[in-house]
Amino acid sequence: MEDLKNALGAGLERLRFEDLAQFHNDDLQESWNAFLKSCRAIVEPVPHQRRGVEPSSQHVEICKKALSLGHLSSSKARAFFESEFTPFLVVPSSSERQSTPAFFTAYYRPEVTASAIRTDEFTEPLFARPRDLVTLSPGEDVAGLAGLAAARRTSNGVLAPYPTRAQIDAGFISDQTQPLAFVCDAIEAFMIHVQGSARLRFPDGAKIDLTYAGRNGRPYTSIGKILIADGEIPLADMSLDRLKAWVRQSGQKPGEGGRALLHRNESFVFFSASPVADDSLEPVAAANVPLTPLRSIAVDRSLWPYGLPFWIEADLPWHDGAMIPFHHLMIAQDTGSAILGPARADLYFGTGDEAGRLAGNIRHYGRMIVLLPKEVAP
Secondary structure, three states: OHHHHHHHOEEEEEOOHHHOOOHHHOOOHHHHHHHHHHHHHHHOOOOOOOOOOOOOHHHHHHHHHHHHHOOOOHHHHHHHHHHHEEEEEEEEOOOOOOOOOEEEEEEEEOEEEOEOOOOOOOOEEEEEOOOOEEEOOOOOOOOOOOOOOEEEEOOOOOEEOOOOHHHHHOOOOOOOOOEEEEEOOHHHHHHHHHHOEEEEEOOOOOEEEEEEEEEOOOOOOOHHHHHHHOOOOOHHHOOHHHHHHHHHHHOOOOOOHHHHHHHOOOOOEEEEEEEOOOOOOOOEOOOOOEOOOOOEEEOOOOOOOOOOEEEEEEEEEEEOOEEEEEEEEEEEEEOOOOOOOOOEEEEEEEEOHHHHHHHOOOEEEEEEEEEEEOOOOO
16 A cells, blocks of 8 residues: 555545445446446456556456356445455645545537548548557656657657657648547647547548557647636636637637647547447547446546546536536546546546536546555555
């Protein structure tokens, strides 16, 4: 346990399940089904799309036991979690909000109209993974690449920093990859990068799903935070719609304010594409399992193993925009370049405009409680 605390740089305050508000009222069937998906990926094992820390041997054994049970009712799933795990409140040592130490945002899968070719209406490309992109493992130390998560393999085999968003926009990688599709403008493409997936609709009725396939490894910068800090949009008024509108009104051509703002986030994401076989299927997460709306979270993959259950407690505008309690058991299945630190989670809200509208309003504090295998707990 001390090793885990040291790795997290956080305090872990032991709790009882009775200390978790509304845990005994949460419908855990979807959480259990999401947990089983993670367990299959852990036991087989399935390669991660974005490599995370390895689960403990106790975690693996719990997953084997869960898979042997198959689908359970909510009450039986609750009994399983209570018998196999111990809850711990995650408390960052440097937090100034000791009573509500965790910070939550939310994400979604955009569903947008696109074109297979560049047209007057669809001008912004979404790119496949470049041939020269090398993804570095967490903690991998390569000379000249400090702080970067990926690199470019040059013609002589040397690894060099990958181009920034601005450089890619200028055409630096035009001969190393190809566009998968084109969307209406730069901010639409940018938001697909931020969310890490998309469902694209084409004029002929065809659909494809874009799945995260890598990024240039440059640091992520929140353009929303920049606009708030610069006084362009008040914090209370910040939303996905306001952000998009600001960029569009400020111009997205080279040299214009909207495009310049996007370039301040140097991170750039690449995708793979597949035909949509089933409209109900959610995107595949970093752990290589399908996401489950309101039951999957993204966490810091350098700290938490995929497949761990987390109990999330917060007051959020997550239903019809009203501030109401959000008390859900969720499974760590994804990650993100902006999701850093032990008490930080991104909640997956689903696909489409409504999911995006709700997700874009989530920037709130609450309690983040990790369920650790009992054999790990002191």
